[in-house]
Amino acid sequence: DTGVSQNPRHKITKRGQNVTFRCDPISEHNRLYWYRQTLGQGPEFLTYFQNEAQLEKSRLLSDRFSAERPKGSFSTLEIQRTEQGDSAMYLCASSLVQTGGTYEQYFGPGTRLTVT
Amino acid sequence: DAKTTQPPSMDCAEGRAANLPCNHSTISGNEYVYWYRQIHSQGPQYIIHGLKNNETNEMASLIITEDRKSSTLILPHATLRDTAVYYCTSGYSTLTFGKGTMLLVSP
Numbered sequence: 310d311t312g313v314s315q316n317p318r319h320k321i322t323k324r325g326q327n328v329t330f331r332c333d334p335i336s337e338h339n340r341l342y343w344y345r346q347t348l349g350q351g352p353e354f355l356t357y358f359q360n361e362a363q364l365e366k367s368r369l370l371s372d373r374f375s376a377e378r379p380k381g382s383f384s385t386l387e388i389q390r391t392e393q394g395d396s397a398m399y400l401c402a403s404s405l406v407q408t409g410g411t412y413e414q415y416f417g418p419g420t421r422l423t424v425t
Numbered sequence: 426d427a428k429t430t431q432p433p434s435m436d437c438a439e440g441r442a443a444n445l446p447c448n449h450s451t452i453s454g455n456e457y458v459y460w461y462r463q464i465h466s467q468g469p470q471y472i473i474h475g476l477k478n479n480e481t482n483e484m485a486s487l488i489i490t491e492d493r494k495s496s497t498l499i500l501p502h503a504t505l506r507d508t509a510v511y512y513c514t515s516g517y518s519t520l521t522f523g524k525g526t527m528l529l530v531s532p
Contacts, residue, residue: 342519351512351522352469365519374448400468411457412518416468 310334313417321423322391329387330420334403341384342414343349343376344400345369352400352416358384359406391424398422429513434527437507443500445526447513450494456516458489460498462509469512472498503530514527 314333322328334341340359346350355374356366360381370376373391378384388395398421400416430448437443449458457476461469473480474488475496480487486499500507512525 334433340518349524351514351524352520354519354521357519402468406518412516412520413459413471413474414520415471416461418468 311400313403313415315399315417315420317420318418318422319421321425324391324393324424326391327387327389328422329385330401330422332384332386332401332417334382334384334405335400335405335415338403338405338415340404340412340414341378341380342366342402342404343384343386344402344416346398346400347396347418349353355386379396389420393424396422396424398405428521429506429512429515429523430511431512431523431526433524434529437500437503437528437530438531439530440502443503443507443528443530445498445500445511445528446495447497448495449513449515452493452515454493458487458493458496458513458515459515459520460485460487461512461522462507464509465510469522472511503528505530505532 316331342357343355346352347386358378373389376386398419400419402416404414457474459474460472463469473485489496508530510525512522514520
């Protein structure tokens with residue numbers, strides 16, 4: 310399968326613990342995005358990378374959240390000192406952006422986080 | 426990014442065409458319109474996008490009004506597997522999703 314993959318698919322953690330999620334984008338895609346989705350809502354943008362550079366971060370991305378894409382391939386999203394309000398589906402997407410091109414994003418299956 | 430407005434839910438009989446509307450009256454001149462759908466507990470699936478002209482692919486057709494303030498996604502022969510939440514969105518480098526339209530296809 311050459312789509313976007315995310316690990317783990319499910320994560321249950323206790324409040325106050327740190328968690329890290331991984332996203333592997335479609336090969337050759339230069340942009341990688343993180344979204345968060347809660348029940349009944351559409352995905353909310355968190356941040357995106359073009360290659361290794363983190364180009365934009367949403368105001369939703371508090372100081373407890375950090376994302377990296379060290380070699381321009383896979384990315385990790387870490388949440389420190391988790392809170393119950395962090396419980397959500399965390400989605401990763403990737404796209405191939407070229408000059409004059411469009412930005413259709415391809416999503417992974419998501420990581421469902423439950424903070425108890 | 427433009428704000429989009431969609432009806433919260435729609436019903437469609439299996440085998441009939443499903444026409445899903447979207448208003449995006451604040452869209453900028455060179456922002457594309459994108460449609461995605463999300464089946465329960467899965468990641469959103471890209472369907473189609475367009476700028477000014479109508480577009481068709483193997484999944485659906487997209488009709489964009491001349492003033493670009495609204496569009497319609499058409500699933501020509503809806504099946505039970507098309508039951509999903511459909512999102513209309515637009516933007517440049519990032520996308521803003523609303524709550525979408527829950528399409529229920531019934532036998």
